[in-house]
Amino acid sequence: MLSTRRSRVRAAAATGMAAVVVAVGAVTFNASAQEVQAAHPIPSPNPTLAPPPGSTKVAEVHVQKGTQTYTCAGGVFGPTSTPEARLVGQGGPIHHFAGPSWQSERDDSLVTATRIAAGPPSPDAIPELLLGVNSHTGSGILSPVTHIQRLHTSGGVAPTRSCTDGETASVPYDATYVFWAAP
Structure with a gap:
């Protein structure tokens, strides 16, 4: 029983860590996308x-x-x-x-x-x-x-x-x- 709880806690921690890694990856991707967008001219309204x-x-x-x-x-x-x-x-x-x-x-x-x-x-x-x-x-x-x-x-x-x-x-x-x- 104790072994099963530890496994669940480890799985939850791993899932939480994966979510953090995914979130950090998304932030890095978004920052990179902004940098690429900034390198290209934006259309002028005129x-x-x-x-x-x-x-x-x-x-x-x-x-x-x-x-x-x-x-x-x-x-x-x-x-x-x-x-x-x-x-x-x-x-x-x-x-x-x-x-x-x-x-x-x-x-x-x-x-x-x-x-x-x-x-x-x-x-x-x-x-x-x-x-x-x-x-x-x-x-x-x-x-x-x-x-x-x-x-x-x-x-x-x-x-x-x-x-x-x-x-x-x-x-x-x-x-x-x-x-x-x-x-």
Whole structure:
């Protein structure tokens, strides 16, 4: 009887251990699948905003908290703004600020970029963009980046009210930033 109980306990322990091994294997497989997926470009919602063919995704981050700040000139806000945002996600956290600049909070690597293409205007959101990186500083996650997409935008549009020259207005916004390295 005691021998039978021990056999059942051993069998249960072995089954539990097998479940742990299977679970760990599934996590490893899922991580590998994510790594493979990250190595292939994701389709852009707008083909004019796609990175060069063969580009590799370096990081994808989302605005955790961000604003676009506009300065009044000639009684109106805009058309340009200064970003201030904390981005989080795969590759984050990243600080996005004037320049426009993006700096990794993990390794201090930094890039600046300029607009290559913009999506169609929207009255409710800043435009989606494709940007080309024009400078690199430091060594780290952003070092290989050549292109940045700003996608899935909401908010951040300049106020339409009248204003006094020099007055500023910070408008909350949301977006996803995808960082790409050329092939």
